[in-house]
Amino acid sequence: MVKDIHWLGHDTFKITGEKVIYTDPFKIKKKDIADIILITHEHFDHCSPEDVKQVQGQKTIIVTTADCSKKLSGNIKIVKPGDKITVEGIDIEAVPAYNTNKQFHTKDRGWVGFVFTMKGQRIYIAGDTDYIPEMKNLKADIALLPVSGTYVMTAEEAVRAALDIKPKIAIPMHYGSIVGTDSDAKKFADGLRGKVEVVILQEE
Secondary structure (H helix, E strand, C coil), X not given: CHHXXXXXXXXXXXXXXXXXXXXXXXXXXXXXXXXXEECCCCCCCCCCHHHHHHHEEEEEEEEECHHHHCCCCCEEEECCCCXXXXXXXXXXXXXXXXXXXXXXXXXHHCCEEEEEEECCEEEEECCCCCCCHHHHHCCCCEEEEECECCCCCEHHHHHHHHHHHCCCEEEEECCCCCCCCHHXXXXXXXXXXXXXXXXXXXXX
């Protein structure tokens, strides 16, 4: 399944399986039409109307929060933490994403991460979040976790998150663009060595 996950930088992934899913399209270079677009919250580097248009076709369904929906057009499904929906045969859960020790992504805003099932694998994209208690109850085969600190959890906190979630594979994200460097991804991988397999994807 990892070969079907393409990292386009920051928190943008193109994941192919039964459908083509894009997450938080930002700085899109190659146009490819998405069946489903998942947008975690309304900061410009996650909810970018210009980039959404690059991958949005007539039949594309966008799953996002209420505040993001005001910036976008098309077929939009609004979700909040705890919601479960099925879109184009893909099961999608919206899960909490928030900061615990900073004010960039406060819990009251109702921003989200997503867990969705593709090719029988549960894939978790965390969104912009710290290490939060809800992660103990998450079940995922593949976890896409931010590692850069500043606005999200640090690499060390992401290690703790991965140990709670216990995925088969963890993939670091949210580095190399606005904040964070390759060393954050390496620190994450080093912290999980022998415990959880970490795959560091090359940006496409």
